[in-house]
Amino acid sequence: MTSFQSTLGEDEGMAAELAENQRAISIAEFFEKNKQMLGFNSGARALVTAVKEAVDNALDATEEAGHLPDIYVEIEEAGDYYKLVVEDNGPGITKEQIPKIFGKLLYGSRFHAREQSRGQQGIGISAAVLYSQLTSGKPAKVTSRTQGSDTAQYFELVIDTDTNEPEIRDESETSWDRPHGTRIELEMEGNMRARQQLHDYVKHTAVVNPHARLELKEPQEHFKFERATDELPEETEEIKPHPHGVELGNVLKMLDATNSQTVSGFLQTEFTRVGKKTADKVIDAFRDRHFGREMAWTPPASHEDGDVARAVSSAVSNKGADATAAFADAVADRVQEMDRVAHQHVRRFVDEEAEAVEDEYGKNFGETVRENAVDAAWRAITGFDANEPDQSASEHLIADAYALADEATSKRKDDETVRAFAERLAEKFVPDPEDADAWRGRFTRDAVREFVDRSADMTEEREDATFGDTARENVTTAFWRVMRTVPDDAPLVSDLVGDRDAVSRLVHGMRETDIIAPPTSCLSPIGADKVEAGLRKEYDAEFYASSSRDADVHAGDPFIAEAGIAYGGDIEAEGQADLLRFANRVPLVYKRGGCAITQTIKGIGWRNYNLDQPGGSGIPNGPVVIMVHVASTNVPFTSESKDAVASVEAIEDEIELAVREAARELKSYLKKQQSMRKRQKKQNVLADILPVMAKKVADVTGRPDPDIGDALARIMNNVLVEREVSEGDGEQTVTVVVENHSDRSESPDVTDIVDREPRDVSDGANVVEMDGEWFVKWTPDVPAGEEARLTYTVETDATLDLSVSEVEGPKLTVSD
Ligand SMILES: Nc1ncnc2c1ncn2[C@@H]1O[C@H](COP(=O)(O)OP(=O)(O)OP(=O)(O)O)[C@@H](O)[C@H]1O
Structure with a gap:
């Protein structure tokens, strides 16, 4: 204890004095002092954050109302301040809601909804209003016109930070040329030092929202991003939480609030993807933890040391010999039919057979x-x-325990050790007759593990054997597998409310049960195709790859990770790869280092994907852009300013898998490029030396020079395309020969462009005339080792121009 604290403890008057100064703090006051939490820590950043909050809301609102977003952003210098205007064509906001939305922190429509949206907490836009009033002293000016209304509503308002309630300074009806939508005008202290981040935010927003029209006018530049598609993202639906990943606290709250009386009803009504069957499975898993399981032994017939019929018969008195024998035999038969029998089975057989005998013999x-x-x-x-x-x-x-232990332990354990262990373990199941649960063979998994541990410890000590952790776990599992879930009714919801331990068992049961993934109707991923299209729109690269994973669950919320990679072309080759991070279609422009996306990218071994990565970790180097999008009904951000995705294992795993999927495509592209480069190099060397060798051979043998193209193609296993011409009376017959020296079938596009009309064109050609030139095009299928001959005739003085595509350059030899 520090001396200060000890003084406090001795002096009660001090505590009373302190108490006088203790009072509740309004949320608005809190954020007034902690602006950085909401992304308003500097003048430069404040402008970007305010734009982001208003534009995110505008996109959410327009999409939700089914309108293609048309958003206008203007930043203007206004004396010592900056004036920010954001206008949208959304559904507008009703007169009653405007003051609360803009003048009260933590007021919104999305906090409780399990549906993907950019907004989550109901803080964003009111925080911008708060920052603006704190720095400029001016109220926020809001104009909004709802669909179908002739007029618009105009408000000037500030937030009363003591009460976190709106304070309306002015209110009137006005006209507005937009048929519906919202316009907000804020004046604030700020500067344009974060111009780049502002541009990035707007530009990248346009990339992942191709259905939006965005306009940004700032003091120096004016951008218009036209919409690339009229297709709105798929509409999302609100869903209930998924049983995987819901936290204990939430389940406790949900149990308290539910109208269901049974746990099965609770699971089916409050969670997504839970029907009767799944609820039963969850309850079974819960029962196993809550009640333990019942040990099931093999029936005694196989051991001949217990006669069930005789035992039952002597336990029954005064029912008459026939009824007693019939009952005892029937119970014994039922027991014998089982592979393993637990106390619950005996109870059931006795009840069922008692009823049958009652009916038949009239005995009670x-x-x-x-x-x-x-x-x-x-x-x-x-x-x-x-x-x-x-x-x-x-x-x-003992024999039962031995059989289970023997099967579960490694074959290297000697038989005597296993037998000694089994004897000790079987002993642990012998109950104290006073203990009703133990008598019925009911034990939790932990209890079984403890039996195993104690028996194994003793065996190690006495038999000088080793019984490692794996063997112990295997034996426990072998026993647990043959034990039976108890048939007792699960507790009711009212029994569970407030029982933290029991609810924790239920939560474990939910997690352990296989349940199909949540519906993705609540999510709006971009989709692999559109990720690639977005990258193509923004980057002129030579290679693109993308991936979009299936939905997974974190804390009851489904999420999807998507990734895209652009490589080469005009992308800056110097320095590190560019990393674009997105969450729910919103670009993340700050806190790059503290973001799970960045950390995951850094943790990937990029050298495996043929990229340069100094030291084998970190962001790779080279002409690469890596894009990652996380879509979720509840993205876990590191703070309320929503700059970075928090480190959550399930999400990081999915990000990694998405990125690796795209990276694998990049790897095979780069490998192919590498082998093509090698091939080209070899071909260049051959092209240099072959003519010299050919000349020498021709000189020595006195024969004409051999055809170099042919030889080169054969050595390199290339596709050789050659034109042969035989001249006749004023016209020539042209034959294009395609020889396939490779080891697989090829279908090159072969085009000869001639400036006179060709005739007698061989089969399969497509002839198109354009401005006095004829394009004669074939796409022959040429199997490995074979050739195709493509012919036509044309006037002798025609000029010919041969081109070939659909075969990679270094695998092709054209001799025109
Ligand atoms: N331009 C708009 N048009 C229509 N409704 C809007 C608009 N802006 C905000 N809203 C409504 O106001 C609510 C509060 O917005 P606010 O920005 O404070 O929080 P949010 O977007 O819900 O969450 P976050 O704090 O994560 O941004 C929204 O949930 C939405 O219902």
């Missing part, structure tokens, strides 16, 4: 008789004796 088999019968049968099966204080495990139980 009441509860006491039945209980005696269950006890007797169970004793016969297990060898347990309720009257024997120091009983030990029967040979039958």
Whole structure:
């Protein structure tokens, strides 16, 4: 304890004095002092954040109303301040809501909705109003016209920071030329030092929202991003939470609020993807933790040390010999039919057979008789004796335990060790007759593990053997597998409310149960095609790849990770790759280092994907743009300013998988490029030396020079395209020969352009005339090792121009 604290403790008057100064703090006051939490920590950043909040809202509102967004942003110098105007063509806001939306922090429509939207907390735009009033002292000016209304509403308002309530300074009806929408005007202290971030935000917003028209007018520049598509993103639907990943606190709250009485009803009504069957599975998993399971032993017939029929028969008195024998035999038969039998089975068989015998013999088999019968049968099966204080495990139980342990442990353990272990373990199941649960063989998994541990420890000590953790876990699992879920009714919702331990077991049950992934109707991913299209729109690269993963769940909220890669072309080759981060279609422009997206990219070994990565970790170098989008009904951000995605394992894993998917495509492209470069190099060398060699050979042998093109194509296993011409009477017959020296079938596009009309064109050609030139095009399928001959005739003085595509350059030899 510090001396200050000890003084406080001694002096009660001090506590009272301190108490006088203690009072609740309004949320508005809190954020007034903690502007950085909302992204208003500097004048430069404040402008970007205010634009972002207003534009995000405008996009959310227009899309939700089914309108193609048309958003205008203007930043203007106004004396010592900057004036920001953001206008949208959304549905507008009603007169009653305007003051609360702009004049009250934590007021919004999205906080409780499980549906993807840019806005989440209901803080964004009111925080911008707060910052503007704090720095300029001016009220926010809001104009809004709802669809179908002749007039617009105009408000001037500020936030009362003591009460976090709007204070209206002016209010009137006005006219506005937009048929519907909202316009907000804020004056604030600021500067344009973050111009680049502002441009990035608007530009990247346009990339991932191709359906939006965006206009940004700032003191120096004016951008217009026209819409690239009239297709709105798919409409999203609100969903309930998914059972995987909901936290204990939430489940406690939900149990408190639900109208359902049974846990099954609760699971089915409050969660997505839970029907009766899934609810039953969750409840079974819950039961296993809550009640434990019942040990099931093999029936005694195989061991011949327990006679169930005789035991049951002697437990029944006064029911007549026939009825007693029929009942005892029937119970014994039912037991024998089982591979393994647990106490619950015996209870069921006794009840069912008692009823059958009652019907047939007219004797009453009441509860006491039945209980005696269950006890007797169970004793016969297990060898347990309720009257024997120091009983030990029967040979039958030891043999059962041995069989399970033997199968679960490695073959290298010697038989004696396993037997000694099994004897000790079987002993642990022998109950104290006073303990009703143990008597029925009911134990939790932890209890079984403890039995195993104690038996293994003892075996290690006495038998000088080793019983490692894996062996212990395997034996526990082997026992747990044969144990049966208890049939007891699950507690009701009213029993669970407030019982943290029991609810925690329910939450574990929910997590353990296989449940299909949540519906993705609540999400609006960009889609792999559009990710690539967005990159193509923005970057002139030589290669693009993209991926969009299936939905996964975090904290009951579904999410999807998407990635795109652009490589080469005009992308800056010097320095690190460019990383574009997006969350719910909003570009993230700040806190790059503290973002899970950046961390995940840094953790990938990019050298495996043929990129340069100094030191083997970190952002790779080279002409690369990596884009990552996380879409979720609740993106976990590191702070309210929503600059960076928090480090959540499930999300990081999916980001990594999405990026690796795209990176694999990049790798095979780069590998191919590399092998093409090698091939080209080899070909260049050959093209230099072959003519020299050919000349020498021709000189020595006195024969004409051989055809170099042909030889080169054969050596390189290329596709060789050659033109042969035979001249006749004023006309020539042209033959284009396609020889395929490679080891796979090829279908090159072969085009000869001639300036006279060709005739007798061979089959399969497509002839198009344009401005006095004829394009004669074939796409022959040429199997490996074969050739195709393509012919036509044309006047002798025609000029010819041969071109070939659809075969990679270094694999092609054209001799015109
Ligand atoms: N331009 C607009 N048109 C229509 N409704 C709007 C507009 N701007 C805001 N709203 C409504 O006001 C609410 C509050 O907006 P605000 O920016 O404060 O929070 P949010 O967008 O819900 O969440 P966040 O704090 O994460 O930005 C929104 O949820 C939306 O219902």
